[in-house]
Amino acid sequence: MEPQNHTLTPTGRKFVILWGVALVLLFTGLGVFAVTTVNHLRETSAASHIARLDPYATEPGLTLADRTLPAGANPRKVTVGIYMDNIASISILNSSWRPVFYIWFKWTGDDINPGETFSIAEGEILSKEKQNESVIGGEHYAQYLVRAQVTKFFDTSRFPLDDHLLTLVIEDGVKPWQELEYVPDTANSNISSRVQMPGYIVYNTRLVVKPHTYKTNFGDPSMLVGSRATYSQLIDGIWNARSGLGPYFKVFLGLFAAALTTMLVFFIKPTNGSRFGLGVGGFFGGVANILLTGSLVPASGVLTLMDMVNAVGMITIFLTLVQSTISLYLYDHRGEVVLSRLFDRVSAVIFGVGFLVINILIPLAGMVRR
Numbered sequence: 622m623e624p625q626n627h628t629l630t631p632t633g634r635k636f637v638i639l640w641g642v643a644l645v646l647l648f649t650g651l652g653v654f655a656v657t658t659v660n661h662l663r664e665t666s667a668a669s670h671i672a673r674l675d676p677y678a679t680e681p682g683l684t685l686a687d688r689t690l691p692a693g694a695n696p697r698k699v700t701v702g703i704y705m706d707n708i709a710s711i712s713i714l715n716s717s718w719r720p721v722f723y724i725w726f727k728w729t730g731d732d733i734n735p736g737e738t739f740s741i742a743e744g745e746i747l748s749k750e751k752q753n754e755s756v757i758g759g760e761h762y763a764q765y766l767v768r769a770q771v772t773k774f775f776d777t778s779r780f781p782l783d784d785h786l787l788t789l790v791i792e793d794g795v796k797p798w799q800e801l802e803y804v805p806d807t808a809n810s811n812i813s814s815r816v817q818m819p820g821y822i823v824y825n826t827r828l829v830v831k832p833h834t835y836k837t838n839f840g841d842p843s844m845l846v847g848s849r850a851t852y853s854q855l856i857d858g859i860w861n862a863r864s865g866l867g868p869y870f871k872v873f874l875g876l877f878a879a880a881l882t883t884m885l886v887f888f889i890k891p892t893n894g895s896r897f898g899l900g901v902g903g904f905f906g907g908v909a910n911i912l913l914t915g916s917l918v919p920a921s922g923v924l925t926l927m928d929m930v931n932a933v934g935m936i937t938i939f940l941t942l943v944q945s946t947i948s949l950y951l952y953d954h955r956g957e958v959v960l961s962r963l964f965d966r967v968s969a970v971i972f973g974v975g976f977l978v979i980n981i982l983i984p985l986a987g988m989v990r991r
Contacts, residue, residue: 660986703724771787784863820864833854834849872917
């Protein structure tokens with residue numbers, strides 16, 4: 622061990638300044654990258670939801686739908702309404718949900734029966750019970766209670782601050798758009814207060830009709846080879862969002878505890894063995910929290926909000942170990958006692974502020990704008 626130096630040299634002061642600047646730049650870069658990425662994920666999700674329930678927009682990745690009926694087409698108008706009564710079950714991990722709803726049809730003419738020919742796109746009907754039917758003034762009316770299972774690939778890129786659009790898509794299974802067109806009964810359609818996703822709140826609903834084009838004519842001999850079939854679709858959309866930041870802090874509590882515990886090393890003498898013990902323990906605590914949070918959602922091929930928070934936490938914990946190593950070298954091998962203590966104090970402030978600011982900005986960027 623070198624003789625102890627109880628004065629701060631110009632070289633030592635310069636080293637601390639350069640270390641502080643490097644840390645500030647690092648945390649600034651991490652924060653900008655994380656916030657920009659999470660904000661982009663939120664904007665992309667919002668745009669996708671808007672396009673899904675825009676009668677004139679094509680959703681990203683889907684086939685461009687035909688927007689005009691064929692010449693001479695005069696489809697039968699069928700008024701359709703939905704009352705969403707309940708969600709029997711929902712699973713983000715299994716990518717599915719089970720709606721329970723009432724649906725009714727109103728039409729004229731005896732040659733069609735849309736209540737018996739409708740289907741659920743992206744899902745299947747588990748049961749269908751006719752509740753009521755009548756014919757008044759030539760207008761047919763039929764009401765059904767339906768239980769269904771719908772496949773839904775939940776966007777968990779902003780978990781646990783994610784929001785989701787549940788869509789129930791109704792389509793006639795027999796007649797294409799040029800023969801049958803749905804008209805939404807928005808005046809009578811509604812949603813029960815029992816409809817909810819656990820951990821989320823329903824903040825908006827919408828019922829729309831839009832055409833949906835398949836990249837095939839299903840071999841229909843009445844259609845030209847290479848033509849496409851278009852059907853009228855009724856879409857009942859239910860927006861769900863997190864009610865606050867509670868889930869965010871609950872999911873990352875272990876990581877935050879590990880990072881903050883690790884920062885206590887700045888107040889422990891560099892030669893004390895517990896200083897490195899705290900850092901190593903915090904590192905493995907962070908790893909355990911990553912494994913735990915990863916089991917809550919399906920695997921994703923993109924950088925997610927969860928990845929950003931975990932990365933910031935693990936980088937912070939690793940850098941505290943690097944800082945402890947340097948501080949030990951300054952204190953024990955070079956005898957720079959004052960420099961080592963100043964190095965610890967400056968590091969404590971920058972690490973604490975940088976970690977806190979980033980973990981405030983990330984959830985603010987990820988929360989849905991309602």
